[in-house]
Amino acid sequence: MEKLLIVDDSPEIHQQLKWGLKKDYRLLQAKDVGEALRLFRSHRPKVVTLDLGLPPDADGATEGLRGLKEILSEAPATKVIVLSGNEERENALKAVALGAYDFYSKPIELAELKTILQRAFHLAALEEENRGLLQATQAEQRSMSGIFGQCAKMEEVFTTIRKVASVDVPVLILGESGTGKELVARALHDNSLRKDGPFVPINCGAIPENLLESELFGHEKGAFTGAQSLVKGKVEYAQGGTLFLDEIGEMPAALQVKLLRFLQERVIQRVGGREDIEVDVRVVAATNIDIQQAIGGGRFREDLFYRIGVISMELPPLRERDEDIFLLAHLFLHRYSGEFGKKVRGIGQGAREALRSYAWPGNVRELENKIKRAVVMADQPFLEPGDLGFVDTAPVEEPAGDAQAGMALDYEGLTLKEARQRLEKELLLVALEKEDGNIVRSAETLGVSRPTLYDLMKKHGVQSG
Ligand SMILES: Nc1ncnc2c1ncn2[C@@H]1O[C@H](COP(=O)(O)OP(=O)(O)OP(=O)(O)O)[C@@H](O)[C@H]1O
Ligand SMILES: [Mg+2]
Known part of the structure; x- marks a missing residue:
């Protein structure tokens, strides 16, 4: 249900409107400007009805006009409908000149007022949808190789990628789990001169120590029991391209030495082999552990760090990317509603509040999973907190996620x-x-x-x- 703020000093008017409108709207009622502004700030209704003659100037219009100016200066898109007595027509026009959406002369004819309110809410929804489109278009322009972000920290990331992608030095990407490290590694590759060569990822944390060496460097036939033929390692497969060493912080000490040698001399030996094989690869590494601490604790070699971290970049956690949360949420919403063929059009008010206040320990990956789940679960066009696995903590009693509150994003990928x-x-x-x-x-x-x-x-x- 949409929220409607009614500002009037007359108890009869409140009574009448409550009776007439409570089925259609969630009513917020105020009898003076102070109360009105408090309610406005905590609920952000899209439409307000405003009586101009409010205490302490019940016979003039100064208070009403002051309220109008305050509301519009905080949220210019708000549709304020001025309710005025007939003799106040001049003030009503003044209000319209100040940006009020419309005015309506008392006495109130409910059916008429309802029509005006419907139009106001309708227009507010259209305008919001329009803003969503604009945002999506801008986001598209500001994304890079599938990495979306508009916040200052992501701008910095983009700048760094642009600067270092084509330089053949190692890059170390730091950041919490799910912040997009692999995505950035791919972007570095895609924007480099090696882009037509292979991009070969290997997760150093996921492979048992005894297998990691041969995974990386390959092995000769007969190198160990079960080595029935020669197998090339990931490093060799990356020839001419980029090797992505994910979770490099987890690499065992013995292999750190071998990796260092490879970085210094650009040659490898397969397990069980004696021949030096020259490899031309660019190395990009990533870790979500505190690498300085690992060095201090003797778990990571400092000399390797200096090799691999010639250039390092840090990806911000999602909770520090306030303005990007909705952007990414809409991106995933669109992606998965397309994939699953579901008609989810946007994110309702309550769900937005939940998204904003959550701490996102799993960062963008967690957001992506939550939205994916929500798209599957949703049975309404706009996502609700419950769809996302959140309890509705919004200060309103009704289920949030009203049909017109969200932004629609059916426009990505279009010119x-x-x-x-x-x-x-x-x-x-x-x-x-x-x-x-x-x-x-x-x-x-x-x-x-x-x-x-x-x-x-x-x-x-x-x-x-
Ligand atoms: N800025 C972004 N724009 C769009 N999608 C993103 C962004 N950042 C991350 N993602 C998506 O989030 C998911 C996690 O990203 P990625 O695998 O790159 O994270 P990671 O930092 O490597 O995580 P981990 O440390 O757990 O390996 C991926 O599906 C990725 O596409
Ligand atoms: Mg990763």
Whole structure:
């Protein structure tokens, strides 16, 4: 249910509106500007009805106009409908000039007011959808090799990738689990001169110590029991390309020495072999452990660190990437609703609050998994906290995730022109549907003239009614 803030000093008006509107909206009621602003700040309703004559200036309009200015300065997209007495018409017009969405003269005729409210909420939803599209387009422009991020720290990461990708030096990527280290390693490869060569990842933490050496360097036939033929190692397979040493912090001491030798001399020997094999690979490594601490504790060789960490970059944890959480959430939402063929269009208000306040110990991977799960579980067009495996902790009693609160993101992968066309058609359809095919009102909703609306309908092959 959408939240509606009603600001009025008259108990009768509150009574009347409560009775008339409580089935349609979650009502927030205030009798003066102070209370109104408190409620506004904690609930962020998209629509507000505002009486201009409020105490201490119940006969003038100073308080009402002050409230209006405050609300619009904090959230300019809010639709404020001024409720005024007939004799206050001039002040009502003044309010509209200040940015009020509309005004309505008392006495209140409920059916009329309901229509105005519906239009206001509708417009607010359209505008929000529009902002979602814009954000998606901008995100696309600012992503790099599938790495999404707009925060300052990710900008730095992108800059570093651009600078070092084509230089043939080792890079060490640091960051908590799930922050995108492998993605960055691939981006380094894809943006290097070696991009047509192989990208070969090996997880040094996942392979038992006794097998890791031959995994890395290969072995000759008969090198050990069971070595029935010559097998090349990952290093050799990476010839001409990039070797990605994941979880290098877990590499056993004996192998650290061998790796160091390879980095210094660019040659390897297979297990059981005597011949030096020259390999031309670029090494990118990653770890989620505190490498300085590992060096201090003698678990990681300092000389290897100096070789491998000529350039190191640190990926920020998701909890420090506030503005990226929604961006990534929408990215995954779109990805998985497409993959699973589900019509999930956005993230509801309650779910957004849950996403924002969660600490994300598993970072982007955890976010991706939660959204994936939510897309599977969702049975409404906008995700709710429960879909994400969160309890609804929002301060409202109703289940959050109202159908119009989320942003829709059906636009990724389209060119700007295609996206514009699609948005145009969608808005047209939504307006016509909402207004029951009424051309005059649909045109008004969309802010276009009637002839323009007809043109649009013709262009998109849409019939009214
Ligand atoms: N900035 C990002 N944009 C888009 N997807 C991302 C981003 N960062 C991470 N991901 C996705 O999150 C998941 C985890 O990323 P990745 O495997 O690169 O993390 P990692 O740091 O290597 O984690 P670990 O230390 O656990 O191996 C992947 O599915 C990846 O595609
Ligand atoms: Mg990884």
